[in-house]
Amino acid sequence: MNTVRLTTAQALVRFLAAQYSERDGQEQRLIPGVWGIFGHGNVAGIGQALLQAATTGEADLPYYLARNEQGMVHASVAYAKMRDRLATFACTASTGPGSTNMITGAALATTNRIPVLLLPSDMFATRAADPVLQQLEDTRGGDVTVNDTFRAVSKYFDRVQRPEQLIPAALAAMRVLTDPVETGAVTLALPQDVQAEAHDWPIEFFRRRVWHVGRPVPEPAAVERAVRLLRNARKPLIVAGGGAVYSGAETVLRAFAEGTGIPVADTHAGKGAVPWDHPYAVGGIGSTGSHAANELAKDADVVLGIGTRYSDFTTASHTVFANPDVTFVNLNVARLDAVKHSAEPLVADARLGIQALAAALTDWEVAPGYRRHTRELIARTREIEEACFHVGHGPLPAQTEILGALNDVLDDRAVVINAAGSMPGDLQQLWRARDPKAYHVEYAYSCMGYEVAAGVGAKMADPTREVVVLVGDGSYLMMAQEIVTMVSEGLKVVIVLVQNHGFASIGALSESLGSQRFGTAYRYRNGDSGLLDGGVLPVDLAANASSLGADVLHATSVEEFRTAMEKAKAATRTTVVHVETDLYGPHPPGHGWWDVPVSEVSALDTTRTAHETYAAHKQAQRHYL
Numbered sequence: 001m002n003t004v005r006l007t008t009a010q011a012l013v014r015f016l017a018a019q020y021s022e023r024d025g026q027e028q029r030l031i032p033g034v035w036g037i038f039g040h041g042n043v044a045g046i047g048q049a050l051l052q053a054a055t056t057g058e059a060d061l062p063y064y065l066a067r068n069e070q071g072m073v074h075a076s077v078a079y080a081k082m083r084d085r086l087a088t089f090a091c092t093a094s095t096g097p098g099s100t101n102m103i104t105g106a107a108l109a110t111t112n113r114i115p116v117l118l119l120p121s122d123m124f125a126t127r128a129a130d131p132v133l134q135q136l137e138d139t140r141g142g143d144v145t146v147n148d149t150f151r152a153v154s155k156y157f158d159r160v161q162r163p164e165q166l167i168p169a170a171l172a173a174m175r176v177l178t179d180p181v182e183t184g185a186v187t188l189a190l191p192q193d194v195q196a197e198a199h200d201w202p203i204e205f206f207r208r209r210v211w212h213v214g215r216p217v218p219e220p221a222a223v224e225r226a227v228r229l230l231r232n233a234r235k236p237l238i239v240a241g242g243g244a245v246y247s248g249a250e251t252v253l254r255a256f257a258e259g260t261g262i263p264v265a266d267t268h269a270g271k272g273a274v275p276w277d278h279p280y281a282v283g284g285i286g287s288t289g290s291h292a293a294n295e296l297a298k299d300a301d302v303v304l305g306i307g308t309r310y311s312d313f314t315t316a317s318h319t320v321f322a323n324p325d326v327t328f329v330n331l332n333v334a335r336l337d338a339v340k341h342s343a344e345p346l347v348a349d350a351r352l353g354i355q356a357l358a359a360a361l362t363d364w365e366v367a368p369g370y371r372r373h374t375r376e377l378i379a380r381t382r383e384i385e386e387a388c389f390h391v392g393h394g395p396l397p398a399q400t401e402i403l404g405a406l407n408d409v410l411d412d413r414a415v416v417i418n419a420a421g422s423m424p425g426d427l428q429q430l431w432r433a434r435d436p437k438a439y440h441v442e443y444a445y446s447c448m449g450y451e452v453a454a455g456v457g458a459k460m461a462d463p464t465r466e467v468v469v470l471v472g473d474g475s476y477l478m479m480a481q482e483i484v485t486m487v488s489e490g491l492k493v494v495i496v497l498v499q500n501h502g503f504a505s506i507g508a509l510s511e512s513l514g515s516q517r518f519g520t521a522y523r524y525r526n527g528d529s530g531l532l533d534g535g536v537l538p539v540d541l542a543a544n545a546s547s548l549g550a551d552v553l554h555a556t557s558v559e560e561f562r563t564a565m566e567k568a569k570a571a572t573r574t575t576v577v578h579v580e581t582d583l584y585g586p587h588p589p590g591h592g593w594w595d596v597p598v599s600e601v602s603a604l605d606t607t608r609t610a611h612e613t614y615a616a617h618k619q620a621q622r623h624y625l
Contacts, residue, residue: 001203002202002203002204003200003202003203004200004206005199005200005201006198006199006201007048007197007198007199008163008195008196008197009042009045009046009049009190009196010048010052010053011163011199011205011206012046012119012166012170013049013050013052013059013061014059014206015166015170015205015206016031016034016061016090017031017059017060018059018206018207019174019209019211020208020210021086021087021178021210021212022210022212022213023212023213023214023215024215027210028083028086028087029087030086030087030088030174030177030178030211031061031088031090032062032087032089033062033063033090034046034050034061034062034064034090034092035064035065035066035072035073035075035089035090035092036050036063036064036065036066036091036092036093037065037067037068037072037093037098038092038094039093039095039098040094040192041094041095041096041098041122041192042094042119042190043094044192044196045195045196046119046121046195047092049195050063064089064485065488066091066453066482066485067481067482067484067485068453068479068482069091069093069098069101069102070101070102070104070105070453070479071105071449071479071481072089072091072102072105073091073102073104073106073108073118073185074105074108074449074450074453074454074457074479075453075457075460076089076090076091076105076109076116076117077105077109077114077442077457078440078450078457078461079461080109080115081114081440081458082415082458082461082462083461084245084247085115085183087461088115089116090117090119091117091118091119092119092120093118093119093121094121095120095121095122095123095133095192096134096135097134098120098121099122099146099189100120100146100147100149103149103150103153104447105185106150106153106154106185106187107153107445108444108450109184110154110155110184110185111184111444111445112242112269112442113183113184113242113309114183114184115178115186117173117177117186117188118150118154118185118186118188119187119190120150120187120189120190121189121195122145122159122189122190122192123135123191123192124191124192124193125161125162125191125193126193127142130142145189147159147187150185150187150189153185154184154185154186155176155182155183155184155185155186156172156176156182157186157187157189158172158173158187158188158189159188159189160189160190160194161191163194163199164199166188167201169188173186173188174211175211177211178212180213180246180334180349181335214349215348215349215352216333216347216348217352218346218348218349218352218353218356219346219348222344222347222348223357223360224360226304226344226357229302229327229329229344230260230302230304230329230357230364231364232302233301233366234301234370235296235300235301235302235366236260236301236302236304236366237262237263237265237293237297237300237302237304238253238265238304238305239267239270239285239304239306239308239310239314240253240264240265240266240270240273240306240308241266241269241270241306241309241314242267242270242307243270243308243331243333243350244270244273244306244307244350245269245270245272245273245307246307247333247349247351248351249273249306249307249354250272250274250436252355252358253273253274254274254275254278255358256354256357257274257278257280257281259358259361259365260361260364260365260366261280261365261366261370261374262280262366263280263282263296264278264282265282265283265284265285265289265290265293266281266283266284266285266293267284267285267286267308267311267313268284268313268424268428268439268441268443269308269441269443270306270307270308271433271439271441272433272437272438272439273436275433275434276431276432277432277434281378282296282377282378282381283428283429284428284429285314285320286311286314286315286316286320286428286592287312287316287317287320287425287592287594288425288426288588289316289428289592290381290591291377291380291381291384291589291591292374292377292378292381294316294592295377295591296374296377297322298320298322298323300321300323301323301325301326301327302326302327302329303321303326303327303328303341304329305328305329305331305332305337305340305343306331306332306350306353306354307331307333308330308332309336309337309340309444310340311444312595313443316594317593317594317621318621318622318623318624319592319593319617319620320592322620327343327344328340328341328342328343328624329343329344329346330343330344330346331348331353331354332346332347332348332350333347333348335347341624342624342625384429385429385430385588388401388404388426388429388430388586388588389403389404389405389407389430390404393582396580396582397557397561397579397581397582398581398582398585398587399426399498399504399581399582399585399587400430400586400588402498402561402579402581403423403427403430403431404430404558405558405561406470406496406565407430407432408562409565410466410565410569411466412438413435413438413466414438414465415440415465415466415467415468416438416439416440416441416468416470417440417441417451417455417467417469417470418440418441418442418451418469418471419441419442419443419446419448419450419451419454419475420446420447420472420474420475420505421474421475421503421504421505421506422472422505422508422587423472423498423505424441424443425505425587425588426587426588427439429588430588437462437465440458442454448474448478448479450475451470451475451476452479452480452481452482453479453482453485454469455467455469455482455486455491455493455495456482456485456486456489456491456493459486459491459492459493460489460491463491466494467493467494468493468494468496469493469494469496470498471496471497471498472498472500472504473498473500473501473502473522473539473541474503476497477541480544480545483495483545483548483549483550483574484548484549486549487548487573487574488549492571492572492573492574492575493574494565494568494574494576494577495545495550495574495575495576495577496576496577496579497541497542497577499541499579499581500580500581500582501521501523501536501539501580501583502522502583504583506520507520507521507583507584508587512610513607513610513614514598514599514606514607514608514609515606515607515610516606519532521583522536522537522539523536523537524537541578542554542576545578546576550573550575550576551571551573551574552576552577553567553575553576554577554578554579555577556579560579561577561579564577564579565577593617595617595618595621597614598611598613598614599611
């Protein structure tokens with residue numbers, strides 16, 4: 001057997017550079033590069049291996065420097081999301097806090113079912129120098145390290161204690177990264193001494209490998225059962241989730257809706273699968289859903305879920321589907337999701353599944369009256385949207401007015417990124433996406449701090465698109481440092497920084513739950529009350545963005561914002577458009593509910609009143625059996 005002597009880290013770098021994914025005949029690099037921050041745990045291992053690869057040309061695996069370990073995982077997830085989960089990055093970090101900083105990113109990736117490869121450095125396998133700097137000493141066992149915390153948030157976890165263990169571990173990692181059902185964060189913990197240890201590796205380990213991402217074919221009997229339910233439906237509704245986008249099912253889904261007349265609602269991950277102005281697109285569904293989608297859901301007798309995992313925001317905490325006889329047909333590549341809500345499961349690739357349903361329903365469509373009803377609801381929804389876009393609020397504009405202006409100035413291919421706060425709710429109702437990649441809202445984990453880092457990954461995934469990071473001051477303060485990465489990599493990203501001096505979403509939620517917006521505003525501590533309800537803090541986030549290397553534009557009105565956005569679009573480098581909005585709204589009208597429990601007993605009148613409202617909403621909640 002032909003072998004080559006390399007360190008474990010050198011072998012891993014060479015292996016990763018030779019991995020490809022393929023779907024529908026299109027091949028691409030599975031791991032096009034490595035994000036990293038070096039410390040004593042990986043600088044002489046993975047760091048040396050990447051340097052050697054770059055200087056000798058023995059492996060094509062570019063290195064990218066991040067400013068925060070969590071941020072580099074977010075950038076990798078955003079890249080993978082833009083690439084329909086067919087490519088992602090590896091992320092290397094040092095021992096201790098460098099590695100545990102990646103755990104939030106790992107949880108986000110796994111919750112969203114997006115592949116990312118994590119390479120946290122670990123303690124000495126030989127234990128020759130125990131306890132080393134940053135080592136956790138656990139009295140329950142000597143083999144426990146902080147990296148064991150990755151087990152709960154990874155779809156695959158392995159600790160490479162000897163060089164030869166890398167071979168099965170690396171192959172298993174690629175298997176999970178390319179499995180549309182099992183994908184998520186994949187973690188290979190690498191003890192720092194093992195990284196630098198040499199071994200004679202079989203040359204075959206480094207051959208070019210193509211991991212074929214298949215399209216599971218629907219079982220004919222399952223198609224027949226699903227078709228039987230749809231044929232008997234009088235008020236059917238489609239809920240399009242992320243699976244409809246990742247499978248590239250947009251064209252067949254639009255044709256299916258047109259042919260059958262079944263309206264299509266969407267989740268955050270599914271928005272754009274059907275263009276907002278399609279005659280059967282009814283918008284977001286659930287807790288922050290549109291008027292049309294939620295009205296149709298209320299009466300729907302058959303719900304066809306396509307690639308959705310039915311989060312509580314999608315079901316409005318099990319209240320939006322109110323028909324007592326509602327039945328679900330779930331088309332999903334994962335059986336876990338296909339059987340939810342006692343559904344008739346159709347386990348298959350979304351695109352192939354829709355094609356199978358369409359072929360069996362060529363002679364069936366909804367009644368003309370239902371098509372007409374859908375059009376009427378859409379028309380009313382458009383009126384609600386336009387009212388939100390043109391509130392005429394002052395002295396500070398409403399956030400919805402800024403979103404309306406942003407809708408107007410961006411083209412159909414522009415990517416809008418968001419994750420947390422009040423904006424996801426506003427966006428789900430108001431954003432008008434015509435392209436499946438135009439709406440990039442991470443809402444499975446709803447992670448504050450995702451946005452700026454995600455802008456890096458999205459722009460790297462498709463440099464031809466305008467990438468617009470839409471971030472509130474709360475998320476910006478959580479993690480803005482990847483602006484430096486944008487600048488250093490020469491990436492042109494537009495960051496719309498909406499400042500309202502507090503947590504608008506949680507503040508409004510707190511008020512509705514009787515907690516009086518406690519702890520949700522950025523204010524001085526009041527010497528009289530002892531609470532954080534004093535004057536507004538003199539925080540200059542625009543100056544902060546400028547100090548990180550971005551160009552900054554200011555807007556104080558909707559018209560000034562439009563002008564600033566045109567300048568930002570014409571710019572050639574990262575540009576921040578800073579605008580202040582009213583912390584108190586107004587926001588779009590609510591058409592759904594979200595289950596957040598309220599204290600059953602309280603000395604506060606506001607809390608007691610809120611609990612009465614909560615108890616009334618709970619009456620509508622149900623299991624779908």
